[in-house]
Amino acid sequence: MAERSVIEWTDHTWTPIVGCTAKSPACANCYAAPMAARLEAMGMAKYAGLATRSGGRGKWTGKVNLSEADVLAPLNKRRPARWFLTSMGDVFHEAVPDEFLDRLFAVMALGSRHTFQVLTKRPERAAQYLNTPDRVWKLFGSVRKHIDDEYREGSRWEEDETPFPWPLPNVLIGCTAEDQARANERHPHMLRIAAAGWNTFVSYEPALGLVDWTGWQFLKWLISGGESGHGARPSHPDWHRAARDFCAAHGIPYMFKQWGEWAPRRQAERDDLLDARRSVIVKPDGGITSGLMAYGSDAWVLDRLGKKAAGRLLDGQLWDGVPVLKGGA
Template sequence: MTDQRRTEKGLWWDRAYYLVHGCQARSPECLNCWSAQMAVQRQANPNEAVAARHEGITTGTHFNGRIHLDRDALVKPLKVRRPQTWAVWDDLFYGDERDRRGCEFQRTPFEPVPFEFIDHAFANMIAANWHTFYILTKRPERMRDVVCQWEHVTRLSMSRYGHICLGTTAGTQKSADENIPLLLETPAAVRFVSMEPLLEPVDLTQFYTVWDKPGAHVRTWTQGIDQIIIGAETGPRRRPCNVEWVRDLVQQCDAAGVRVFVKALDLDGRVSKNMAEWPADLRRREYPR
């Protein structure tokens, strides 16, 4: 579990596991990408190694499809003995057909994250089993295909590794409808959905299995979503996030027995990560069981 002090700040991870630098926008959630903005800043870093990892991966303030792989970072978790929660950035599964077309449009080289690099990353995460890893992607179709290929090649099962959490983004109804079914088809012990930034009301009930019994109405989450992370957009160009959208999702999670982590709320145009300022029913920062 993430350090309590970071959880209190609305952070669900302890450390960044930066394996891929670079990406390209996929959906409305990407408009104000914090990682792209950080990459622009790091290009001017006086540390030449840091600057080199981010060179050429942005155009203006946005990612342009060019990526750099940080092979030296692969072993980093193995050198940290204290149990930590690691967030894998940027997108380990970058490189699907939409990315190829995007690179052609932007006239940048198309270099997908290769299978052997992902395999090496998985091997290190499996070996560092005292840590917890969150792998978040906006490319759940490629994640599903790569994980299935990895299971076939290695004859291992991702569902054995409860410290490796696979997730996708769903900050709009369209993203939820497209991404969550693909996540549910992906072999995993723990699955999560990041609804940050939450940009509109989202109905997840289609992903429930519902049984009506005499005197009872029972809902369970189809095939296993273990955690939903919800948050208002942050930053100077943030878009609004109605508290009622968050409340509705929390209620949906409760109905399905899914853990929920509310990262930040939009309180009258001000982003708050301090739960003491929030309505009592939204003070929820839970981790998968």
Template sequence: MWNLWHGCHKKSEGCLHCYVFRRDGEFGKDSNEVHKTSSFGLPLRRDRSGAYKVSPGTLLWTCFTSDFFIAEADHWRAEAWQMMRQRMDLRFYIVTKRPERIAQSLPHDWAGGYENVTVACTMENQRRADERLPLFVGLPIRHKAIICEPLLERIDFGDWLGDWCEQVTVGGESGSEARACHFDWVLDIRSQCQVAGVPFFFKQT
């Protein structure tokens, strides 16, 4: 896990019971305050022998206590991209609810995307799928994925699914206030993935 900045703003229905806000609230912290963390330089840190502390081949889940494309991080993101370029032996997995900010946030040498970076866009209901898919599909990202978590209702992807999407991940909400995730919604998305030839991964209801 590489949480290089912390803090976010609730953006859509899936954010209602956000685990980051819940956890920060237990310690009296304001999750709306976005700040760099002490882990910012993690990919480049070395041990006493000079070897990287994060071993080659590691998958780093990136920015899971914020959104990588949040506006407050605009001044830090270029350095983050640079670290990803330096560590092409790692894989970075970024999840965002802000596909509308991706194009303006890409580095100058991005071209069609870094080979070691996957960007996943979340869509928790039909409204957000209809809103975010048209923005996300056409972006110049080499590795794209969809995450429907927390899945809040049945989603019809229409004709959007295709070989541009490497995986659709589905999961229910966690925590004591979790909203129901009906298994037939999950099975319906799996069926759509099967028809489109897109890998499907189910986490939890």
């Protein structure tokens, strides 16, 4: 099933893979886990056994379901669009077999009118999969075995030549990097993917700490944003400014997606004493206080307003940069 998305940087969510396992600090308040538990409670077999829910929070069980009914969804849409794979799991989760990934990438190859945004917290597996020497021929075999002729008509693949352009020019491979530790950990794998010719991006959301983006000049896109929902953690404005300024210096499209639950009001003052249920002071190093503690002039007061009221303006401006890919939407 293809769904119109409310996510600012895509048009449709594509969910042939559902289910996950928590991987890093960004996963602490995952929106997808409680949603999966809720959808199972509503009788949707696709989400059976994926997550448990308690007190409004969800927890992945580690089970992953593969939805055959959703594999071909993008090929049924003629209008060029952006497709996010997958909003309810991780494409490169350890439980997803390579053969199933071959089928999904075959669909992306045939759907060259679309742009596909593949986001993972497991870029090490993505790098291994995408750099397999005969991968393009495995995709070709998957097309012949699994995809009906009606979807192949007018496509660019031919039996007597390289069946697809590889890397696929209409695909973005991205990773989440919520803080410096995760950026350091995932950088070598993303660099390997980019060096192989793939378009790459980073989702710096939820931003949980300042990141030095030196060495990420190979990116085609960077998205940053604060956390929303239950238990959301505030993000310092300077973290997003650093990402924005890095992109501006290197010609990388930048999108500020949202403040999330917490919006900046002003720089903190030495005598501030705040109601921590509604307002907090955030230091550049991520330290949080309600006031009357040691902090410099670079600390900020953030108010808990909710996602809609907090908005999407960074320094009074919308930042909606997106990359334009060859052959994609």
